[in-house]
Amino acid sequence: MLFPACGGSQKSVWRFLTTEEAETIIALAEQIIPGDQDPGATDAGVINFIDKQLVGFYSNFQETYRNGIAALNQYCHEKFSQPFEKLEWNRQTEVLKLMEKNSIEGEYWKENPASRFFRMIRDHSMQGFYGSPRHGGNRDYVSYKMIRIDFPHIIGQNRYASRCETLNAFAK
Numbered sequence: 327m328l329f330p331a332c333g334g335s336q337k338s339v340w341r342f343l344t345t346e347e348a349e350t351i352i353a354l355a356e357q358i359i360p361g362d363q364d365p366g367a368t369d370a371g372v373i374n375f376i377d378k379q380l381v382g383f384y385s386n387f388q389e390t391y392r393n394g395i396a397a398l399n400q401y402c403h404e405k406f407s408q409p410f411e412k413l414e415w416n417r418q419t420e421v422l423k424l425m426e427k428n429s430i431e432g433e434y435w436k437e438n439p440a441s442r443f444f445r446m447i448r449d450h451s452m453q454g455f456y457g458s459p460r461h462g463g464n465r466d467y468v469s470y471k472m473i474r475i476d477f478p479h480i481i482g483q484n485r486y487a488s489r490c491e492t493l494n495a496f497a498k
Contacts, residue, residue: 342380353411375454378462394443397434
């Protein structure tokens with residue numbers, strides 16, 4: 327077969343991540359931007375943003391994601407006999423606090439600070455939540471609606487119209 331990946335036996339919804347890696351990232355992003363009365367990371371499609379960017383603009387982070395996710399899940403298996411995404415919410419929070427303080431144990435983290443991996447996941451989650459939907463996240467403009475800002479249907483002049491109207495109203 328000329329293109330084995332097109333054979334149809336392996337179907338994945340992900341561009342870069344494996345299903346297991348995606349589940350870990352979903353759990354991490356949901357810890358960072360949890361859903362409550364407003365949508366969270368899952369509702370906004372943050373995982374879609376990260377996965378899409380890992381085969382594009384963030385391709386230089388591919389190895390960091392693969393190794394960081396593996397190291398995180400190895401730590402969780404050793405400490406709690408489960409991968410990160412299977413841990414209860416409070417336990418996940420504890421693990422993230424350790425990562426943020428660079429206090430998580432494991433051989434991988436000695437050369438690659440856990441705090442750096444945590445910051446990268448946090449930053450990419452925020453970008454996927456608050457950025458433009460055209461980049462793969464912020465599905466249905468959920469963050470724009472949450473913070474009550476107009477979202478541009480056409481990139482250009484309309485994003486400035488409401489600001490100009492507001493400034494003109496104050497000038498009168």
